[in-house]
Amino acid sequence: MSKFLKLSLAFGLATALSGVAFSQAPKPAAGKPAAVTAKVGLGRAALPEEIKAWDIDVRPDGTGAPVGKGTVKQGEELFLAQCASCHGEFGEAVGRWPVLVGGRGSLKHDNPEKTVGSYWPDASTAFDYIRRAMPFGNARSLSDDEVYAITAFLLNMNEVVKDDFVLSNENIGKVKMPNAGAFFDDDRTTAEKHFWTAPCMKNCKTGEVKVTGRARVIDVTPDSKTGPKVE
Amino acid sequence: MSVQDKTPQMSRRGVLRAAGLAGAAAAAGGQALAQAKINPAKLEPGKPDPTITDIQDWNRFLGPGVEAAPYGKPSRFEKETIRRNVAWLTAGTESSINFTPIHELDGIITPNGVCFERHHGGVAEVDPAQHRLMIHGLVDKPLVFTMDDLKRFPGRINRPYFLECAANGGMEWKGAQLNGVQFTHGMIHNVWYTGIPLKTLLNEAGVKPNGKWVLVEGADSAAMTRSIPIEKALDDCLVTWAMNGEALRAEQGYPLRIVVPGWEGNMWVKWLRRIEIGDQPWAQREETSKYTDLLADGRARRHTWVMDAKSVVTNPSPQKPLKHKGPNVLSGLAWSGRGAITRVDVSIDGGKNWQTARIDGPALPLCLTRFYVDFDWNGQELMVQSRAMDSTGYVQPTKDALRKVRGLNSIYHNNGIQTWLVRANGETENVEIS
Numbered sequence: 121m122s123k124f125l126k127l128s129l130a131f132g133l134a135t136a137l138s139g140v141a142f143s144q145a146p147k148p149a150a151g152k153p154a155a156v157t158a159k160v161g162l163g164r165a166a167l168p169e170e171i172k173a174w175d176i177d178v179r180p181d182g183t184g185a186p187v188g189k190g191t192v193k194q195g196e197e198l199f200l201a202q203c204a205s206c207h208g209e210f211g212e213a214v215g216r217w218p219v220l221v222g223g224r225g226s227l228k229h230d231n232p233e234k235t236v237g238s239y240w241p242d243a244s245t246a247f248d249y250i251r252r253a254m255p256f257g258n259a260r261s262l263s264d265d266e267v268y269a270i271t272a273f274l275l276n277m278n279e280v281v282k283d284d285f286v287l288s289n290e291n292i293g294k295v296k297m298p299n300a301g302a303f304f305d306d307d308r309t310t311a312e313k314h315f316w317t318a319p320c321m322k323n324c325k326t327g328e329v330k331v332t333g334r335a336r337v338i339d340v341t342p343d344s345k346t347g348p349k350v351e
Numbered sequence: 352m353s354v355q356d357k358t359p360q361m362s363r364r365g366v367l368r369a370a371g372l373a374g375a376a377a378a379a380g381g382q383a384l385a386q387a388k389i390n391p392a393k394l395e396p397g398k399p400d401p402t403i404t405d406i407q408d409w410n411r412f413l414g415p416g417v418e419a420a421p422y423g424k425p426s427r428f429e430k431e432t433i434r435r436n437v438a439w440l441t442a443g444t445e446s447s448i449n450f451t452p453i454h455e456l457d458g459i460i461t462p463n464g465v466c467f468e469r470h471h472g473g474v475a476e477v478d479p480a481q482h483r484l485m486i487h488g489l490v491d492k493p494l495v496f497t498m499d500d501l502k503r504f505p506g507r508i509n510r511p512y513f514l515e516c517a518a519n520g521g522m523e524w525k526g527a528q529l530n531g532v533q534f535t536h537g538m539i540h541n542v543w544y545t546g547i548p549l550k551t552l553l554n555e556a557g558v559k560p561n562g563k564w565v566l567v568e569g570a571d572s573a574a575m576t577r578s579i580p581i582e583k584a585l586d587d588c589l590v591t592w593a594m595n596g597e598a599l600r601a602e603q604g605y606p607l608r609i610v611v612p613g614w615e616g617n618m619w620v621k622w623l624r625r626i627e628i629g630d631q632p633w634a635q636r637e638e639t640s641k642y643t644d645l646l647a648d649g650r651a652r653r654h655t656w657v658m659d660a661k662s663v664v665t666n667p668s669p670q671k672p673l674k675h676k677g678p679n680v681l682s683g684l685a686w687s688g689r690g691a692i693t694r695v696d697v698s699i700d701g702g703k704n705w706q707t708a709r710i711d712g713p714a715l716p717l718c719l720t721r722f723y724v725d726f727d728w729n730g731q732e733l734m735v736q737s738r739a740m741d742s743t744g745y746v747q748p749t750k751d752a753l754r755k756v757r758g759l760n761s762i763y764h765n766n767g768i769q770t771w772l773v774r775a776n777g778e779t780e781n782v783e784i785s
Contacts, residue, residue, distance in 0.1 A: 159555055162500045166485050166493035174625050180634045216442035227649040232760050242634045249636040252574040259572045306655040316744045321705045329701035333783035335527040342437050
């Protein structure tokens with residue numbers, strides 16, 4: 121408490137009351153970084169081994185990719201054994217589990233198929249995600265080499281890399297994904313500027329207002345038996 | 352989702368009475384049946400009401416004592432106030448979603464037990480004594496905190512915020528699909544959070560000048576991750592351990608969750624265990640494969656974090672039909688991720704004419720806001736809509752106006768104006784109109 125009291129007093133924010141210090145942190149303006157304020161001194165230093173154990177994210181440029189490699193061929197065997205029961209032998213999916221392969225050229229259609237090949241902008245995302253979350257229900261059970269191999273296989277099935285491709289920490293940041301150029305940052309404040317408007321209150325529509333669609337016709341509300349497949 | 356299914360639980364005598372009436376009504380034909388179900392009290396004019404003239408069990412006998420429910424539950428007559436899922440949406444329940452029963456709730460606070468759930472690998476059952484929060488990356492000093500550490504930080508705060516899944520209404524892009532406001536708008540909840548600003552922890556570790564992005568990660572079997580820009584992290588994000596005054600529910604991230612006010616629910620990572628500072632976003636699966644908004648031309652918006660202003664009438668709605676002519680209370684919710692709700696307008700003629708609703712309770716920024724219109728219903732067909740406006744001047748668009756910009760394949764961020772068709776018998780349907 122004494123260190124805390126001293127620090128608080130040093131910043132002129134404390135009121136000592138019956139031996140207890142009360143501090144009020146100044147509130148910085150919204151969006152501005154907080155001014156450098158005193159450390160409270162809670163927590164302990166994170167050890168390198170601890171950071172290594174948890175820091176498993178891989179960025180599009182390959183930062184964070186662990187040393188290792190795997191081939192398409194190795195990946196195929198692993199995929200059939202560990203993944204195909206849900207995602208299908210060809211990544212086409214069993215039942216309602218996610219589709220992983222195909223869908224190229226479908227993004228403008230009525231039912232776009234968003235897969236690793238047709239939609240994902242970065243190969244690193246597949247490696248990162250499979251490593252952290254798959255196989256579903258047994259996460260973190262694959263070795264890094266196995267994840268490289270499975271990712272290589274998925275990229276190959278999606279016709280992103282050739283049959284003899286070896287994916288590794290060296291080249292994962294360099295794989296060119298077919299849909300990489302299709303993403304752009306949120307532009308709603310300009311593209312949808314017309315939604316900032318003065319709303320109409322009276323006689324806003326001419327003619328009779330007609331019902332054009334009814335949920336009842338489709339009838340997929342949960343107490344009904346069947347439903348369409350959606351993402 | 353018919354009117355009959357929703358008959359409330361009744362007392363023993365009530366059941367007998369209703370059965371007798373239903374029999375009589377059935378004989379008189381379908382129309383009478385509908386009326387009897389809607390308004391049974393009307394069929395006994397002049398007769399004393401047995402709920403008054405008879406002595407009820409609860410008026411005579413002792414009820415359960417104080418030990419009966421160490422942690423209380425809602426009345427057994429409120430069995431309809433439950434989360435529900437749409438089973439056909441997903442392959443299993445571990446990666447799935449259910450919906451808040453917003454048609455059964457009032458005011459602005461969502462009770463903890465009915466806050467909708469979205470998990471990607473089931474509910475992690477985390478022992479708080481074994482939970483750690485790590486901060487590392489572009490910081491002066493990587494740190495590890497225990498739950499006890501976090502609760503000793505000065506500057507603890509309490510804030511109410513809505514959390515809306517970006518996919519709320521996602522099934523409705525191509526047209527009216529689900530008959531119930533719980534299913535069309537129920538991926539939302541609004542609770543009081545207790546915790547500390549994320550800024551406090553970032554300050555403790557000391558963010559390096561090139562630290563521009565924050566990765567947050569959960570301890571669950573999906574190890575959920577999202578990238579958050581440092582400006583937001585330093586502005587109003589909270590690291591929280593309590594909701595509505597009690598510890599977080601397991602399904603809401605017990606023991607620790609990050610709160611990202613006004614931004615899509617997927618970013619509010621549950622079971623928060625790791626915060627990494629970097630100089631670029633991480634392009635995680637949840638910000639590329641998912642939570643990007645595919646437009647008609649095949650391109651996709653990414654980093655669409657803010658939830659646009661939105662509102663919906665919760666009563667009447669398909670699960671809450673009108674039961675009585677005469678005085679009625681129309682009620683609904685409005686919210687915006689950009690600021691406070693400043694006005695809500697309601698139309699009963701499908702958007703031709705609008706009147707401004709009465710807001711009751713606080714209209715706080717990034718928080719659910721409750722509105723009412725007290726009205727007389729003479730039994731005519733209604734096309735009920737609501738339209739929210741926020742403190743930035745944004746006006747909730749029609750579904751068609753949204754589709755014009757975004758096409759039909761966006762899945763996420765559907766904040767278009769909802770239409771409920773109230774028919775002459777009070778039944779209410781999800782419709783689209785011209």
